[in-house]
Amino acid sequence: MSEAQERTTQRQDNEREPIIRVEDCSVVFGRRAQQALEMRRSGKSKAEVERETGSTIGVLDANFEVWPSEIFVVIGLSGSGKSTLLRAINRLIEPTEGKIYLDGEYISEIPSKQLRQVRRKKIGMVFQHFGLLPNRTVLDNISFGLEIQGISAEKRRKSAEDTLDMVGLQGQGNKLITELSGGMQQRVGLARALATEQEILLMDEPFSALDPLIRRDMQNLFLDIQGEVKRTVVFVTHDLDEALRLGHRVAIMKDGEIVQLGTPEHILREPANEYVERFVEDVDYAKVRMAESVMVEPKEVAYTGEGPTVVLRRMRQAGLSHIFVVDRERHLVGLAEAEEVARLVERNERELGAAVDEDAPRVGRRTPLREVLPLFVDDGDAPVAVVDEGERLAGVIVRGSLIAGLTTSTEPSEEGGEDFSGVGNREPSEVGSGDAVERGRQG
Numbered sequence: 350m351s352e353a354q355e356r357t358t359q360r361q362d363n364e365r366e367p368i369i370r371v372e373d374c375s376v377v378f379g380r381r382a383q384q385a386l387e388m389r390r391s392g393k394s395k396a397e398v399e400r401e402t403g404s405t406i407g408v409l410d411a412n413f414e415v416w417p418s419e420i421f422v423v424i425g426l427s428g429s430g431k432s433t434l435l436r437a438i439n440r441l442i443e444p445t446e447g448k449i450y451l452d453g454e455y456i457s458e459i460p461s462k463q464l465r466q467v468r469r470k471k472i473g474m475v476f477q478h479f480g481l482l483p484n485r486t487v488l489d490n491i492s493f494g495l496e497i498q499g500i501s502a503e504k505r506r507k508s509a510e511d512t513l514d515m516v517g518l519q520g521q522g523n524k525l526i527t528e529l530s531g532g533m534q535q536r537v538g539l540a541r542a543l544a545t546e547q548e549i550l551l552m553d554e555p556f557s558a559l560d561p562l563i564r565r566d567m568q569n570l571f572l573d574i575q576g577e578v579k580r581t582v583v584f585v586t587h588d589l590d591e592a593l594r595l596g597h598r599v600a601i602m603k604d605g606e607i608v609q610l611g612t613p614e615h616i617l618r619e620p621a622n623e624y625v626e627r628f629v630e631d632v633d634y635a636k637v638r639m640a641e642s643v644m645v646e647p648k649e650v651a652y653t654g655e656g657p658t659v660v661l662r663r664m665r666q667a668g669l670s671h672i673f674v675v676d677r678e679r680h681l682v683g684l685a686e687a688e689e690v691a692r693l694v695e696r697n698e699r700e701l702g703a704a705v706d707e708d709a710p711r712v713g714r715r716t717p718l719r720e721v722l723p724l725f726v727d728d729g730d731a732p733v734a735v736v737d738e739g740e741r742l743a744g745v746i747v748r749g750s751l752i753a754g755l756t757t758s759t760e761p762s763e764e765g766g767e768d769f770s771g772v773g774n775r776e777p778s779e780v781g782s783g784d785a786v787e788r789g790r791q792g
């Protein structure tokens with residue numbers, strides 16, 4: 350988003366009411382809640398408080414607003430309080446302190462019968478596995494949420510069919526869930542969540558069980574559909590790439606606290622404190638380290654004489670959204686995007702040329718990472734080429750490996766290099782302290 354756009358959005362925001370407002374919200378699990386909060390606020394760590402009081406601080410002094418149609422992402426390590434915060438929003442958990450408003454209404458004061466109504470009509474919640482009903486058909490699953498809302502059978506069917514089209518599962522509506530592949534099942538889950546007419550969607554790591562390629566598909570699909578349906582979404586993830594990709598704004602949590610809240614751009618460029626810095630980048634490293642320290646071998650390259658069909662096939666096999674094009678001496682010619690290549694295939698073109706972007710960013714082996722970083726901020730997901738003195742392709746930098754490289758103190762090209770070139774993805778359980786980034790994903 351440009352600064353001008355950002356200002357416009359902000360102005361619009363000021364004229365609208367936030368749809369969710371969280372004020373000084375804290376959640377403590379355990380009996381000595383008040384004492385736990387006091388200790389924490391006087392500077393004790395979450396672990397110390399837990400040792401001394403036996404109470405766990407789930408969320409501490411959270412303050413934020415979510416605007417209509419916004420995708421608000423909450424990110425943090427395991428146990429940082431993401432799910433607790435999400436559940437407080439629809440009152441599955443009562444905050445120990447603080448207030449939460451939905452559309453200006455203070456939800457703790459809503460009587461329970463009315464609260465059920467609000468949940469049904471206004472807030473949908475999606476978990477990791479979407480909770481599909483295996484013995485029902487695809488269409489029944491999609492319309493399930495509408496059924497709960499008491500919408501008529503005819504309207505349900507129509508809406509479910511429209512949604513099925515949106516997620517690219519036309520003609521599959523009468524199959525049983527169990528007859529679909531895992532990725533297709535995920536699409537049904539997403540379709541179901543989006544088919545309901547609830548204004549607010551709370552999503553708790555909905556894509557985290559997916560393999561990285563399907564996950565990327567689902568993220569794209571989600572953004573496409575969101576562009577049409579414009580729900581207000583609070584999206585929990587522990588994956589930095591996912592957060593930066595999906596979020597209009599991102600809140601970073603640590604030990605129950607929101608340590609930074611801002612646009613993805615803002616968070617990458619101006620990390621609020623050392624923790625966030627370590628989470629997204631290390632400025633000092635960025636000054637002293639060079640492109641070659643985080644570059645990886647390209648998994649595939651395309652040669653200038655090759656045809657689009659051959660290249661597209663190789664890209665698909667390697668799971669690449671972009672491929673660098675070189676001549677026979679490995680001089681870099683440019684970068685081709687899978688979508689562009691596919692378009693050429695559709696048009697029966699024989700030459701790759703029209704899909705090659707010759708102005709795609711390239712850097713030298715010794716370009717400081719500080720200069721590499723903005724290329725990713727501005728350009729999204731495209732990888733960046735590293736060339737040697739003779740303009741030959743020496744390696745590639747993908748966003749995942751750049752960020753991982755910036756958050757490790759050792760030379761990643763030595764000790765984890767091959768890992769970065771794969772389409773690897775760390776599971777939640779493997780996420781250790783500090784660097785919860787998805788490792789390497791090419792293109």
Ligand SMILES: Nc1ncnc2c1ncn2[C@@H]1O[C@H](COP(=O)(O)OP(=O)(O)OP(=O)(O)O)[C@@H](O)[C@H]1O
Pocket residue numbers: 378379405406407425426427428429430431432433434587777
């Ligand atoms: N029902 C509960 N009873 C006691 N403690 C809880 C309960 N639910 C969560 N906690 C604690 O609250 C803290 C925040 O947990 P939460 O589930 O919100 O983390 P999270 O950020 O969603 O983690 P993850 O990424 O693993 O899902 C943790 O220390 C957790 O142990």
Ligand SMILES: [Mg+2]
Pocket residue numbers: 431432433553
């Ligand atoms: Mg959680």
